[in-house]
Amino acid sequence: MDALDRIAVPAADLLQRVDAALGRHGAPPGHQVWPLLRWVGSLPGPAVQAVVGLRPIRLPGEEVRGLTDRLVEAASTVDRVGVEWEGEAGAAFAGQWGANRTHLIDPDASVGARLDDLGAYLDDVEGWIAESRVALAMRLALVMRSAEAISVVTGADPIEVGQASATIGALVLEEIEEICKAGEELRETWESRLAALPFRPGPDFGPSTGATTRIDL
């Protein structure tokens, strides 16, 4: 249980009142809550619940990066054999093995580099979830001790309650907007590096020309 879990329960009643007031009376014309409601596409209460449901978990970024060692070991297993194979077939093999080797462990674009990327992506996802939850918890703490919160809970004047609800709604949805933008940035940043990596075969040597071959059988 983190700070957001702890504050979400007492904040739920306030947010329910805010949602009800916004649903019943709307908000003053021109209030900053309007563009936020349109952009987020949700009332504050359900939006907060969605982030509460985004659980803080430890993701296996380190374990996934560790799998890259297997690729290096696999390439070394073949490299260590060190066969002397001269001639067209030997050159064709060298080309094919070179293509496979590059595909496995090239530092820029390889299965190993993509495993490293997946591991780093998982670290970023973990960070985004944790930061989103802390930021929303702090924002909820701010609105719960605000004068507007007192007005929403105790106010009798519908206009006063509506104004206070709109202000609280805007404060909460501002934070939700920041969380959404960070999530979109996370997706855009990693899209190409999580995509499938095509294999590039080695050169095609064509049919044999009968050149000399030297090989240790």
Place this chain on the structure above:
Amino acid sequence: MSLKKLADGLERAAEQLADIPAELARYEATPFNDLAAAPGRLGDIGRELRRQCADGWQNRYDEAADAARRLDRLAEAVRESAAGYAAAEEKAHGDNRREQALGDHPDWGL
């Protein structure tokens, strides 16, 4: 070193790679299932991140499995080459032995 050892090495490397998909499946985590059911933009982002995350795992899984299969096929090709070379050498030795055997015998006056 021989082609047989090279083929053995390629097969061992393929086995090392073939373990990776199972490891990935063991680690796979899906943190966005709940967010994908959220209303509004949070739900849109949750669905996009869930798709991206699933693709990331699946692509790494497929790449490791494909790489293992390619090394297996390369090992098989090397074994076939080795068998072809060995058969050619055996035939050449056989022809040589026959020629020597014929050469050792008198021509029987024919």
